[in-house]
Structures are given as C-alpha cells and as structure tokens.
Amino acid sequence: MNHKYKLQSRHTIELVRNLLSQGIDRISLLLRHSDRHYSDNPRLEPFMGLNDSGKEYAFDLGKSFPIDLTPVFFSSHFGRCIETNYLIDKGFTSVTGRQLPHNALDSNLAPFYVKDVPETLKIMAKTGSAQFIRNWFDKTIDASVMLDPEATADRISDFMLSKLEALSPGQAAVCVTHDWNIFPVKQFKLGLCHEDALNVGYLDAVAFFEKDAQFFAVARQFDPVRVAWP
Template sequence: MTLKYELRTKQTIDTINQLLDSGIKKISVLIRHSDRFFSEDARLEPFMGLTDGGKKFAVEFGTNLRPIPLPRLYSSFLGRCIETAFLIDKGFTKKNNQAIDHNCLDVMLSPFYIKDMEKAVHAVEKQGSLKFLRDWFDNKIDDSIMEDPQKTADLLCEFMKDKIKNLKTNQMAICVSHDWNIYPLKEFKLGLKLEAAGEVGYLDGLVFFEKGNQYYITNYQTDPVLL
C-alpha cells in the first residue's frame, strides 16, 4: 500500500530561517516524520519504517539546517519518528562536523490523545482519516475514544513552549511527531481548517518561537499567531 504526501522540507526550513534572520533566538519546531511505508493491516501501523526516499529526505533535512542554532532532537516513540530524528542528526553532524545531543523520546510527540486505539482505528478504516479528524474537531467523537481536540492542542502548545524555555544558548528544539499531532494545532491555534489548508506533508512543520517574553506559532501558510 502506498500513500503519497507532499514533501515540505523547504517550507519548514524557510520558515525557520526567516525567523532567525529577523533576530529570533528561541525556537522549537514540530515536524511530521519523513516518507514511510504503509500497510493494509492496521495492526502493523506502529511498525512501519521509512522508505529509502524517506531516509534520504530526513538526512537532507539535517543538512539543510544552519550550523547555529544546534538542533536538540526529540521524537515520538514510534519507529518512523525515531528513524527520522536519527537521520536528521546524521545529516546535520556530517555536514557540520559537530556532535549534538542524542534524540530523546517523549510521549507528547506520540498519539497520546487516542484513548481507545482499537475503536479509533476501526472508525478511521470505516470513514477515512479526514472525515474522522473533522468529526474529532467538531466534538462528534466520544471522549472515551479521543481526548478533547482543544485540550490536545493546548497540551501540545504547552509542550512546545516548555521546549523553548529549556533550551540552552544557541540551541533549537526539533520535535519529530505525526500529522495528527499537527492538525489540531493548525485547526485551533492557527485557524487553518484541514479541508482548506490541505494535508500535512512529510517533514511539514509548525514553528514556535519566543519574542518579547511572548510565545507565537507559525508555519509557511500563515503569519505568526500569539499563543
């Protein structure tokens, strides 16, 4: 089974660089993992790794990062995110001959908002992921299956802000996650409805930053929004 999503390395890197060029010092980035394999068997979903193309894209993402600030890597505990973070590290360190801290796993970058995986997977198989997401955002999914979507977005915002607060000088947090961790932030924080904004691509990202003791979120589709 093959699904195709846009590769959005350039858009994510450009957004980061525009902020750096404007004098922003503290940044955390939430990105989707790179291109990966799919399976018809939903039970195999957590075990699908990156394609050869996806591995190449992840390395290239790392090589496209500026040497300063140094990336501080975090990821979901699912293999495709760990693999993406590892290869971003390899791309960055090979280009810059600069060792960085090892990737740290964090449950907040994983699908923590899914309370009943079996029922959620069944619903997605029945109606498709975009319809399921719309029902989730419209509070039509029972809260025994999915966490409240607004609360999910709030929790992710706090997580990304905490990553900024804990950065050392000349560091930037790169957090490798899933498209479903990004959609609620686009919906509830950026006002980008999934039907109009389009699907979250590979290495597609949201950029959080601090300016004047306030925190903002942005991406390539919109101006910064105060959190």
Template sequence: METKYKLRSQHTIDLVRDLLGQGVDRISLIIRHSDRQYSDNPRLEPFMGLNDPGKQYAFDLGKFFPLDLTPVLFSSHFGRCIETAYLIDKGFTCVSNKDLPHNTINTALTPFYVKDIITATNMLIKTGSTQFVKDWFDKTIDESIMLDPEVTANRITDFMVSRLKDLSPGQAAVCVTHDWNIFPVKYFKLGLPHENALDAGYLDAVAFFEKGDRIFAAARQLDPVEIS
C-alpha cells in the same frame, strides 16, 4: 497501500531561515516524520518505518538545517519518528562536526490522544482519515475513544513552549511527531480551516518562538500567531 503526501522539508528550512532573519535565536519546531512505508493492514501501522527516499529526505533536512541553530532532538516512540530524528542528527553532524545530544522520546509527541485504539481504528476505516479527523475536531467522537482535540492541542503546545523555554540562544528543539499531532495545533492554535489544518506533508512543521516575552507559532500557510 501507497499513500503519498507532499514533501515539505524545504518549506520547513525556509521557515527557520526566515525566523533567523527576523532576529529569532531559539526555535521549538514540531515536525512530521519523513516519507514512510505503508501496509493494507491497519494493525501494522505502528511498525511502518521510513522508506528509502524518506531516509534521504530526513538526512538532507539535517544536512541543510541552518548552522546558526544546533538541533536538540525529541521524538515519538514510533520507529519512523526515531529514524527521522536519527537521520536529521546524522545529516547535521556531517556538515557541522558537532556532537548533538541524544534523541529524547516524549509521550506528548506520540498518539496519546487515542484512548480506544480498536474502536478508533474501526471508525477510521469506515469514514476515512479526513472525515474522522473532522469529526474529532467537531467533538462528535466520544472522549472514551479520542481525547478532546482542544485539550490535545493545549497539551502539545505546552510541551513545545516548555522545550522553547529550556533552550539556550542558538539552539532549536526539533520534535519529530505524527501528522495527527500537528493537525490540532494548526486548527485550534493557528486558526486554520479544516482543509489547511489537515495538510501536513512529510517533514512539515510548526515553529514556536519568542519575541519580546511573547510566544508565537508560525507555519508555512500563514503569518505568526500569538500563543496565549
């Protein structure tokens, strides 16, 4: 099975540069992993790593990441997220000559919201990915199968804001995760409709930042939204 999503790395770099141009000096960035391998067997899903183009895309994101910000890396425990974080590190260090802190794995970036993987997988196969996520957002899937999506969005947002507050000026928390971790943030925090919330291409991102003691989130689709 070959599923293709759009590459959004340039959008992410442009978003970061735009925020720097506004005087933002710390950014917490939740970003989807790079282009990856696929399998027809859904049970192999956790083991699908990056493909060769995806490795280059991740390296290039690091290489062209604005030098005004030093990445502090976090990721899901899935191999493709660890690979992405490693290659962003490698790309950034090759042009900056800086040694970055080692990547830190955190459960907030994993699919922690899947409570019953067997039932969820069967439902996903039956309905398709897009309809399954819409059903999840509409809260028609029992919480024994999938954690409440708004609770999920809150937990991920809290993690991202905490990372932001831990940063020093001139740092960016680069948190590599899955598209399904980004979807609920876009839907419940940024207020995007389904068709936009469920669009998260490779290396797509949501940026969290602070202005005047107020926290905002921004994505490529819209202007910044204040996070309460």
C-alpha cells in the same frame, strides 16, 4: 494503498531561516517524520519505518539545517520518528562536525490522544480518516475513544513551549511527531480550518518562538499567531 504527501523540507528550512533573519535565536520545531512505508493492515501502522527516500530526505534536512542553530532532539516512540531524528542528526553532523545529544522520547509527540485503539479503527473503517478527523474536531467522537481535540492541542502546544523555554540562545528543539499531532495544533492554535489549511507533508513543521516577550506559532505560508504561555 496509495498515499501521496508532498515533501516539505525546503519550506521547513525556509521557515527556520526566516525566523533567524528576524533575530529569533531559539525555535521549537514540531516536525512531521519523513517518507515511510505503509501497510494495508492498520494494526501494523505503528511499525512502519522510513523507506529509502525518507531516509535520504531526513539526512538532507540535517545537512541543510542552519548552522547558526544547534538541534536538540525529541520524538515520538514510533520507529519512523526516531529514524527521522537520527538521520537529521547525522546530516547536521556531516556538515558541522558537532556531536549532538541523543534523541529523547516523549509521549506528548506520540498518539496519546487515541484512548481506544480498536474503537478508533472501527470508526475510521466506516468514515474514512478525513471524516474521522472532522468528527473529532467537531467533538462528536466520545472522549473515551479520542481525547478532546482542544485539550490535545493545548497539551502539544504547552510541551513545545516548555521545550522552547528550556533552550539556550542558538538552539532549536527538533520534535519529530505525526501528522495527526500537528492537525489539532493548526486547527485550534493557528485557527486554520483543517480542510482549508495546507496538508501536513513529510518533514513539514509548525515553529514555536518567542518575540518581544510574547510566544507565537507559525506554519509555512501563514502569519504567526500568538499563543498563551503559561
């Protein structure tokens, strides 16, 4: 099985630094996990951890993270997401010497939108993942199989903004998740057509922030979009 995703950690750091340069001092970062192992057996998908390159990438992201922001960690319960945050933590600490609170698990960062795993796998085997996502976004997949995609985007966005509001100035919520959690946010919150928008690479992110008493979300190489909250 051949999986090719670009490493986007440099773009993520640039995105964060750009927000800091605008005077933004609290950022909630929806971040895809780092490079990982794959299996031809889809039932093993939840158990695929980071490969050696992925571990190095996550550690390096932590080392490169702006020292003006102190990370606060949240993640999906999947091992690769926990590993990613752990290594970002260690990379950041290796530079700053700061001891950070432990990562907190949250179901909003996991694949909560998959309601019927066997049926989802069955449909994906017929359509392929790209067409499956398009069918999901077009709402042709029954809600008993996959949660409504707009409701999914709303739930993830609300979670990210709730974490943003809980931050103190000089903090960043680093929320490590899966590419499928980022897809609906880009489609339904940022208005980026799934097929036209840039792929979600490893350590790729959507950043949520507040400016002039309004809330926004932004992905690399696109303009910020205002999002409603609460």
